[in-house]
Amino acid sequence: MKCHSAIYNECSILHRDISINNILFRRTPNGVAGLLIDFDHSKDEELDDGTTHDMRTGTLPFMSINNLENNSTKRTVLDDWESLIYILCWIGTYGYNSKTARRTVSSTPLKIR
Numbered sequence: 001m002k003c004h005s006a007i008y009n010e011c012s013i014l015h016r017d018i019s020i021n022n023i024l025f026r027r028t029p030n031g032v033a034g035l036l037i038d039f040d041h042s043k044d045e046e047l048d049d050g051t052t053h054d055m056r057t058g059t060l061p062f063m064s065i066n067n068l069e070n071n072s073t074k075r076t077v078l079d080d081w082e083s084l085i086y087i088l089c090w091i092g093t094y095g096y097n098s099k100t101a102r103r104t105v106s107s108t109p110l111k112i113r
Helices: 002-011 065-069 077-094
Strands: 023-028 031-036
Touching: 002 031, 002 077, 065 077
Parallel strands: none
Antiparallel strands: 023 031
């Protein structure tokens, strides 16, 4: 989240495709650090001509409601933050490690104790 804030506040860039696959995590002596990657769909807000987006961009489970509805409302930094909230929900539900990173609910076996 610090990375996204810095990129938006310093460079006025919206990522527009924040998902679990576009964040790299690494362990450090002070905890876990993250890095935001894949700026293929990003947009420079300073160069914005005031037009609305003409297509949905992003990874479906992490897209904002505004993006999913594909309406004429201009995409803002709040849409990126909404995607970050969905990532926190994803990590809280599925975790994030080499065993669970690509699993879905249907492929996770249930254990009865």
